[in-house]
Amino acid sequence: MVGKENLKTKDLNLWFENLIMVAGGNIKAGVITEWKDIPVELLVKILSLVDDQTVITASGVCRGWRDAIYFGVAHLSLSWCSKNMNNLVLCLVPKFAKLQTLILRQDKPQLEDNAVETIANCCHELQILDLSKSFKLTDRSLYAIAHGCCDLTKLNISGCSSFNDNALAYLASFCRKLKVLNLCGCVRAASDTALQAIGRYCNQLQSLNLGWCENVGDVGVMSLAYGCPDLRTVDLCGCVRITDDSVVALANRCHLSSLGLYYCKNITDRAMYSLAQSKVNNKMVRTVKGTSNDDGLRTLNISQCTALTPSAVQAVCDSFPSLHTCSGRHSLIMSGCLNLTSVHCACAVHAHHRSFTTFPYPAH
Numbered sequence: 001m002v003g004k005e006n007l008k009t010k011d012l013n014l015w016f017e018n019l020i021m022v023a024g025g026n027i028k029a030g031v032i033t034e035w036k037d038i039p040v041e042l043l044v045k046i047l048s049l050v051d052d053q054t055v056i057t058a059s060g061v062c063r064g065w066r067d068a069i070y071f072g073v074a075h076l077s078l079s080w081c082s083k084n085m086n087n088l089v090l091c092l093v094p095k096f097a098k099l100q101t102l103i104l105r106q107d108k109p110q111l112e113d114n115a116v117e118t119i120a121n122c123c124h125e126l127q128i129l130d131l132s133k134s135f136k137l138t139d140r141s142l143y144a145i146a147h148g149c150c151d152l153t154k155l156n157i158s159g160c161s162s163f164n165d166n167a168l169a170y171l172a173s174f175c176r177k178l179k180v181l182n183l184c185g186c187v188r189a190a191s192d193t194a195l196q197a198i199g200r201y202c203n204q205l206q207s208l209n210l211g212w213c214e215n216v217g218d219v220g221v222m223s224l225a226y227g228c229p230d231l232r233t234v235d236l237c238g239c240v241r242i243t244d245d246s247v248v249a250l251a252n253r254c255h256l257s258s259l260g261l262y263y264c265k266n267i268t269d270r271a272m273y274s275l276a277q278s279k280v281n282n283k284m285v286r287t288v289k290g291t292s293n294d295d296g297l298r299t300l301n302i303s304q305c306t307a308l309t310p311s312a313v314q315a316v317c318d319s320f321p322s323l324h325t326c327s328g329r330h331s332l333i334m335s336g337c338l339n340l341t342s343v344h345c346a347c348a349v350h351a352h353h354r355s356f357t358t359f360p361y362p363a364h
Helices: 009-022 040-047 052-058 063-072 085-095 113-122 139-148 165-174 192-201 218-227 244-253 269-289 310-319 346-358
Strands: 075-077 101-103 128-130 154-156 180-182 207-209 233-235 258-260 299-301
Touching (some): 052 075, 139 165, 192 218, 244 269
Parallel strands (some): 101 128, 207 233, 233 258
16 A cells, blocks of 8 residues: 555445445445455446545555456546655556556656656556646656557646657657647747647647747648648647748638637738638538538637737637627637727627617617
8 A cells, every 4th residue: 555554454444434435325235244345346336436545545455456456447646646746656557557547737846757657668558648747857758658658649748848849759750649739838849840740640639739839830830730630629829930821721721619829929810811711611621521510610819919900800700600709608819909899799799789679769
C-alpha cells in the first residue's frame, strides 16, 4: 500500500462498510459479510465508482486484490497528489498494466522525465494522457511517449514550455491516432515546423489548442488545414503572427464548430467573409458525399480583433444560427471590439421585433 506499511483489521472493516454503501445495497446479505469475501469481478466494478485514492488503498489489501486492480483498472488520476507525484508514478504505474487513461495534471510542477519514461515503458495501451503544467519535463519525455504510447488519441501538454518543436514533430510521426491535442502555452514546441509534421501525420485530428503559441504562423496553420480535414475545434488565441490566410484555409478545408481568434490583430474582414461562405461550401460538399448535416460554427471568439467591421461579422452571424450575441447565450465573443456593437444574432433581432410589436406606441 502507498503511504502506509500495513492495513489494520479495523481499517479494513471500515473500508469494507464504505464499499458496501457505495455499491448501493446490491450485495446480498449472508453471502458477503467481510471484505475478503468480495469476488474480484465485483471488486473491480465497485472500485469504478470510487475515487482513485481509494483504488490505490484497495490495492494494498492483499495480493489477490492487488493483481485484480492492477489488471482491471483502465482509468487513473493522480491529480489529487500535491507532493511526491513523481515517486508515486514510479511506484504505481508499472503495476497498472491495462491503463487507458492517465491524468497527471498538477498545480505545481512535480513530474520529471523518468516518470514519463516509466509510463511509456509500461502503459502501451494508453489512449488519454494529461501532463499539463509539467514545467520540469524536457524533450526526453516526448521521445519516450512517441515510442511507447503510439495509440494515444488525446494528449494534453499545455503549459509544458520546455519542449521544442523537433521533439513534438517526432512525436507526431509516431502518434498518428491523435484526435485531441492541447499545446496551449507550448511556446517553443508549437512552431510551423511542428504543425507541418502534425498536418502530415495526424490526419485524424479533431481538436487543437494553440493558445498563446507566438511562433505559430500561416504556414503551420495552413498545413493543418490541408492535412487534418476532420478538425472541428481550433484555438488560435494569442497567435499574433497569423493572418487571414490561416482562417481562409481552415474555412475552406475544415468543417469548424469552434474557432478562437482572440487578440489576433492581423485578422480582417476577408477572414470573416470566408467563414460565412464556408457554410455554403460545406453544405455543397455534404450534399455530394451524402453526409449528415450540422450547424457549423457554434463558437467564435474575435475579441480584440479591432480591424473587423460590423458588416463582415454580421455575415458570419447570419450564416451560422448557432452563433449568439444575446444575453446568456454568448457564443460569438466580441469583447474589446466597440465597433461591433451593432452585430446581433437572429434571436436578438426577433426579441427586438417582439418588443416593438408589443409596445407599438409610446406611453403617455
